[in-house]
Amino acid sequence: MEAYRIQGGSRLQGNVKASGSKNAVLPIMAATILSDEPSILHNVPLLDDVKVMCQILNHYGVKTRWEKKDLHIDPSGIFYAQPPVTLMQKMRGSNLVLGPLLGRFGEAELPFPGGCSIGSRPMNYHVQSLCQMGAHAEEKNGFITARAKRLQGSEICLDFPSVGATENSIMAAIKARGRTLIRNAAREPEIVDLARYLNVIGANVKGAGSDCIEIEGVRKLKGAEYSIMYDRIEAGSFLLAGAITGGEVFVEGANEDALASLLAKMQQAGLHVESSAAGVGVKSGNNRMKAVDIKTMPYPGFATDLQSQFMALMTLACGTAIIAENIFENRFQHADEMRRMGANIKIIGRAAVVNGVKKLYGNTVQASDLRAGAALVLTGLAAEGETVVENIEYIDRGYESFEEKLQSLGAHIERVAQIAEK
Ligand code: EPU
Numbered sequence: 177m178e179a180y181r182i183q184g185g186s187r188l189q190g191n192v193k194a195s196g197s198k199n200a201v202l203p204i205m206a207a208t209i210l211s212d213e214p215s216i217l218h219n220v221p222l223l224d225d226v227k228v229m230c231q232i233l234n235h236y237g238v239k240t241r242w243e244k245k246d247l248h249i250d251p252s253g254i255f256y257a258q259p260p261v262t263l264m265q266k267m268r269g270s271n272l273v274l275g276p277l278l279g280r281f282g283e284a285e286l287p288f289p290g291g292c293s294i295g296s297r298p299m300n301y302h303v304q305s306l307c308q309m310g311a312h313a314e315e316k317n318g319f320i321t322a323r324a325k326r327l328q329g330s331e332i333c334l335d336f337p338s339v340g341a342t343e344n345s346i347m348a349a350i351k352a353r354g355r356t357l358i359r360n361a362a363r364e365p366e367i368v369d370l371a372r373y374l375n376v377i378g379a380n381v382k383g384a385g386s387d388c389i390e391i392e393g394v395r396k397l398k399g400a401e402y403s404i405m406y407d408r409i410e411a412g413s414f415l416l417a418g419a420i421t422g423g424e425v426f427v428e429g430a431n432e433d434a435l436a437s438l439l440a441k442m443q444q445a446g447l448h449v450e451s452s453a454a455g456v457g458v459k460s461g462n463n464r465m466k467a468v469d470i471k472t473m474p475y476p477g478f479a480t481d482l483q484s485q486f487m488a489l490m491t492l493a494c495g496t497a498i499i500a501e502n503i504f505e506n507r508f509q510h511a512d513e514m515r516r517m518g519a520n521i522k523i524i525g526r527a528a529v530v531n532g533v534k535k536l537y538g539n540t541v542q543a544s545d546l547r548a549g550a551a552l553v554l555t556g557l558a559a560e561g562e563t564v565v566e567n568i569e570y571i572d573r574g575y576e577s578f579e580e581k582l583q584s585l586g587a588h589i590e591r592v593a594q595i596a597e598k
Pocket of ligand 1: 200268
């Protein structure tokens with residue numbers, strides 16, 4: 177196991193390039209299996225979760241090959257197989273093959289992904305949508321199974337705009353007979369990216385990015401080249417790293433639309449935001465930041481995936497910030513670790529009350545999930561002295577070349593072997 181050792185106190189300064197989006201590439205990789213023809217995906221981030229998705233596709237006979245940042249995916253030799261249980265349980269995003277497998281083979285089986293540290297994460301909306309399209313889908317004995325000779329286009333109304341359930345429903349509907357309407361759909365930019373890819377390979381998806389998505393079923397899809405959108409969560413994390421260190425960071429390839437809710441809050445905190453066709457940047461002011469409240473919400477609301485990093489920023493703000501987490505029921509585990517670095521945070525149900533302090537102090541802390549890990553790195557960059565962030569395998573799942581990018585901005589961070597517990 178590995179850890180990050182950080183010497184806090186350097187102001188981050190400079191430009192960094194955004195990587196391709198993890199949460200866009202995972203569903204797009206799953207969607208490639210709806211076609212018989214190869215696709216080439218450009219701007220693919222080299223991340224542990226992407227490698228796991230490659231292995232899952234390989235298990236079904238899909239060939240994958242990397243050429244630098246391009247991922248060649250050839251589904252022509254695909255066959256139906258029992259699910260690779262251990263692989264799928266490594267990553268929650270493996271559930272994204274449910275819709276494509278069902279659309280392609282008329283059947284699909286997945287091990288129930290189960291809970292993870294941020295919440296229980298059930299699959300009931302995915303299952304309900306597939307049933308709505310005429311599938312016999314159920315959760316039983318630790319597995320989700322779905323069967324349908326050919327899915328039937330229908331009207332689906334999601335109970336909640338779940339990202340994964342929207343993506344699985346879109347992918348299942350691509351080859352269904354007739355028209356599917358998904359109401360109360362998630363509006364995340366990654367869903368727009370998935371729909372764009374699907375349309376490039378011959379699907380007919382309209383309305384992605386709104387809460388009502390319309391899919392007209394087609395029989396056959398082709399292959400294509402497609403460039404994955406930038407990772408807005410990674411970009412936001414770097415902007416927050418700039419802000420928490422009192423520095424100035426510009427993320428090339430980011431755009432302000434997908435980051436609007438974060439940028440508005442950063443401006444309220446007193447940071448100067450600039451955006452151009454080349455990217456988005458943040459400059460710290462001379463005064464201490466002001467505390468501002470946030471509530472996580474489905475897009476375009478404040479992203480839950482940036483909540484922990486924003487909390488890191490608020491630990492040093494002037495005043496009290498209330499951070500409400502409305503998406504996942506257990507996404508405050510970083511708060512305890514931040515407290516061990518001198519932060520003043522109280523958790524009251526689904527809200528964290530963060531009283532800003534003037535200084536944080538380095539300590540050894542543990543990442544409990546991907547975003548919590550990133551947030552602890554940010555906290556360490558701003559703390560006095562040395563911080564060790566353990567369990568960084570979580571960070572490797574979703575941040576490409578994290579330490580190299582931070583080093584290029586002037587951070588003192590290195591990857592070290594984690595000292596085993598006695
Ligand atoms: N939910 C249900 N039933 C369902 C599906 C979801 O109750 O059938 C609940 C979840 O438990 C959660 C809420 O609905 O409380 C939202 O979950 P959603 O389905 O929207 O999340 P997801 O698709 O599982 C994706 C991202 C997450 C991101 C969330 C929310 C991928 C691969 N994952 O998860 O990313 O936090 O949307 O934006 O796209 C991350 O990158 O760190 C990460 C966790």
